Amino acid sequence: MVHNMRRGKIKRQEPQNKQIDIASYNKDASPKAYVQNLSGMSSAQKKTMLSAGVDASGKGRSGTYLQMDHSVVHSNSLFAGLEVMSTTQALKKHEWLDNYFWKAVNPQADEFTAQAHTKPNHGYFIRALPGAKVVFPLQACLFITQNNIMQTVHNIIIVEEGSDLQVITGCATAEDVSRGLHIGISEFYVKKNARLTFTMVHNWAEDVSVRPRTAAIVEEGATFLSNYICLKPVKNLQMYPKAELTGRGAIARYNSILFAHPGSHLDVGSKVILKAKDSKAEIVARAISAGGEIIARGYLKADVAPVKAHLECRGLMLKESGKIYAIPELEGNTAGVDLSHEAAVGKIAKEEIEYLMARGMTQGAAQAAIVRGFLDTSIMGLPDELNKQINKAIEACEKEAF
Amino acid sequence: MIKIQNLTVKIADREVLSNINLEIKKGQVMALLGPNGSGKTSLIMAIMGFSDYKITSGDIIFKGKRINNASVDERARMGIGAMFQRPPTIRGVKTRQVVDLIKQENFSTDKAAEELNLKEFLGRDINSGFSGGEIKRSELLQLLAGSPSLSLFDEPESGVDMENIVLVGKMMNRILRKNKDNAALIITHTGYIFDYVKPDRGCILVGSKLHCAGNPKSILTTIKKHGYQWCITCEGERLKDKSHKTSR
Numbered sequence: 009m010v011h012n013m014r015r016g017k018i019k020r021q022e023p024q025n026k027q028i029d030i031a032s033y034n035k036d037a038s039p040k041a042y043v044q045n046l047s048g049m050s051s052a053q054k055k056t057m058l059s060a061g062v063d064a065s066g067k068g069r070s071g072t073y074l075q076m077d078h079s080v081v082h083s084n085s086l087f088a089g090l091e092v093m094s095t096t097q098a099l100k101k102h103e104w105l106d107n108y109f110w111k112a113v114n115p116q117a118d119e120f121t122a123q124a125h126t127k128p129n130h131g132y133f134i135r136a137l138p139g140a141k142v143v144f145p146l147q148a149c150l151f152i153t154q155n156n157i158m159q160t161v162h163n164i165i166i167v168e169e170g171s172d173l174q175v176i177t178g179c180a181t182a183e184d185v186s187r188g189l190h191i192g193i194s195e196f197y198v199k200k201n202a203r204l205t206f207t208m209v210h211n212w213a214e215d216v217s218v219r220p221r222t223a224a225i226v227e228e229g230a231t232f233l234s235n236y237i238c239l240k241p242v243k244n245l246q247m248y249p250k251a252e253l254t255g256r257g258a259i260a261r262y263n264s265i266l267f268a269h270p271g272s273h274l275d276v277g278s279k280v281i282l283k284a285k286d287s288k289a290e291i292v293a294r295a296i297s298a299g300g301e302i303i304a305r306g307y308l309k310a311d312v313a314p315v316k317a318h319l320e321c322r323g324l325m326l327k328e329s330g331k332i333y334a335i336p337e338l339e340g341n342t343a344g345v346d347l348s349h350e351a352a353v354g355k356i357a358k359e360e361i362e363y364l365m366a367r368g369m370t371q372g373a374a375q376a377a378i379v380r381g382f383l384d385t386s387i388m389g390l391p392d393e394l395n396k397q398i399n400k401a402i403e404a405c406e407k408e409a410f
Numbered sequence: 411m412i413k414i415q416n417l418t419v420k421i422a423d424r425e426v427l428s429n430i431n432l433e434i435k436k437g438q439v440m441a442l443l444g445p446n447g448s449g450k451t452s453l454i455m456a457i458m459g460f461s462d463y464k465i466t467s468g469d470i471i472f473k474g475k476r477i478n479n480a481s482v483d484e485r486a487r488m489g490i491g492a493m494f495q496r497p498p499t500i501r502g503v504k505t506r507q508v509v510d511l512i513k514q515e516n517f518s519t520d521k522a523a524e525e526l527n528l529k530e531f532l533g534r535d536i537n538s539g540f541s542g543g544e545i546k547r548s549e550l551l552q553l554l555a556g557s558p559s560l561s562l563f564d565e566p567e568s569g570v571d572m573e574n575i576v577l578v579g580k581m582m583n584r585i586l587r588k589n590k591d592n593a594a595l596i597i598t599h600t601g602y603i604f605d606y607v608k609p610d611r612g613c614i615l616v617g618s619k620l621h622c623a624g625n626p627k628s629i630l631t632t633i634k635k636h637g638y639q640w641c642i643t644c645e646g647e648r649l650k651d652k653s654h655k656t657s658r
Contacts, residue, residue: 358462359460360498362460362482363497363500364500364508365482366491366494367512368487369483369512371481377500377507378502380503381504381535382501384502
């Protein structure tokens with residue numbers, strides 16, 4: 009949070025990126041063949057995908073998009089009102105799609121958006137047609153299977169007027185991949201009275217750097233729920249997704265669950281720009297450091313009134329080393345706005361551990377229960393089925409994490 | 411069941427219990443009376459082994475074993491259980507989760523929760539937003555699940571309405587009667603709970619010292635009549651339980 013104060017004017021600056029040498033990654037990857045039936049994938053790959061919330065069996069899903077490196081390996085929709093394909097294919101199919109490219113994200117924002125602008129490698133296009141109520145979640149997986157490559161995707165989700173869509177995105181690296189760079193541009197358009205629940209699970213490797221660049225435009229009466237979960241080691245992750253509430257009564261809610269292993273650096277925030285009357289926003293973050301660094305940001309900006317927004321960040325330090333740096337920012341630009349935040353960073357309370365121990369749990373079991381509780385996804389208000397699936401993904405990650 | 415010998419306990423540098431001697435026999439229910447801040451809760455916390463309560467001298471012997479250095483969970487597994495007065499809220503940890511983790515075989519969480527009017531609390535974060543009475547019932551649910559042989563009840567009646575105090579008493583008796591050897595220490599400063607759970611002996615803790623031991627009813631009557639200060643000076647009948655004087 010750097011402010012320039014000059015002539016009485018406050019100018020807010022975006023966080024500086026930790027430098028990444030883009031040139032040190034291979035731009036090219038070998039092509040991967042299209043897979044008709046995902047159940048034929050290797051069990052190791054299926055396991056990795058599942059820990060990112062993506063089920064190769066396709067059970068309980070309304071469709072699947074799978075991209076490996078630079079190749080679209082699978083894409084299908086099982087629901088009549090739902091389109092799923094690569095953005096490359098979608099651009100050929102829909103002439104109007106140009107109007108949605110780079111409208112929410114600025115291509116010149118930084119070197120990563122610039123890179124994706126010059127050389128994108130597909131990405132998913134997901135569209136719920138007007139009024140479509142897509143019952144089951146759709147799953148999308150962006151998979152890095154080749155070492156030392158740079159994967160650059162551009163994703164577009166359009167939830168047309170009055171429709172309802174849940175998307176689970178899992179981003180992962182194959183077991184034998186140690187180094188890589190993932191740049192993901194995602195632009196979401198939530199139209200009038202529509203609802204998008206977007207859940208992203210990251211499952212990277214220790215030497216993978218990640219730069220998602222995501223923005224959503226939320227129209228009148230629409231709701232955008234964004235959930236982000238990162239429990240696995242990652243070398244360097246920086247993202248600060250943004251939602252612009254442009255229509256009256258629009259709602260955005262961001263939930264993040266972050267876990268920093270030793271050597272991991274996570275700089276993750278969420279921002280919401282409240283541009284329309286009666287719009288509401290909530291940002292909730294849970295951050296755990298087991299020796300790594302987390303910068304947990306949050307930014308709420310209100311340009312009109314009445315609007316209401318709240319930001320909450322809780323951090324838990326498990327080890328002597330590590331860092332959690334919570335940076336909540338509120339900016340009100342007119343009278344009648346209601347913005348608030350609360351942030352807390354601490355260790356597990358001894359009295360909580362001893363309370364559970366007094367019931368006969370070992371110290372380890374008590375700590376695990378408390379940490380697991382801290383990562384409780386019920387705060388996300390997800391539909392039951394989705395919650396179960398996300399918890400499965402968390403459990404798969406937890407086995408390694410603790 | 412438990413013998414406390416010359417026990418002195420400090421929190422940081424503050425002495426909260428001074429040279430306490432107390433024995434609770436198998437099958438015995440001991441009432442511990444005393445004004446606010448006298449150290450009653452500290453005694454429970456020290457018996458349970460909470461780390462802030464440092465034993466500077468003396469011993470706690472439970473079932474013949476010295477447990478001064480046993481961890482909290484070891485003590486719990488040996489059969490000591492406590493009903494805490496102000497248990498912490500643990501976010502994201504559901505009441506059901508805790509009960510299921512600690513319950514003995516053949517214990518039905520749902521059935522017990524129903525009896526305690528706690529069914530809707532099973533899915534809630536433990537102790538989160540619970541009222542005084544709800545905390546008591548949730549604590550009882552956990553004790554029922556764990557089935558300790560020595561139960562330490564910290565003010566079981568405080569904050570409980572008239573209707574629920576009957577229920578609290580009933581459940582305390584159920585925990586005690588699970589085994590004829592089960593024993594309890596009941597902390598109270600009002601004694602209302604004695605209408606439902608009958609103590610065998612009573613003692614008084616004032617100013618971090620135990621002052622009296624004897625017939626709990628007569629001790630209570632004396633306190634009501636003369637106040638706790640009188641008990642400090644009435645040392646004559648100490649440790650004799652037959653004929654505690656009710657007046658001078």
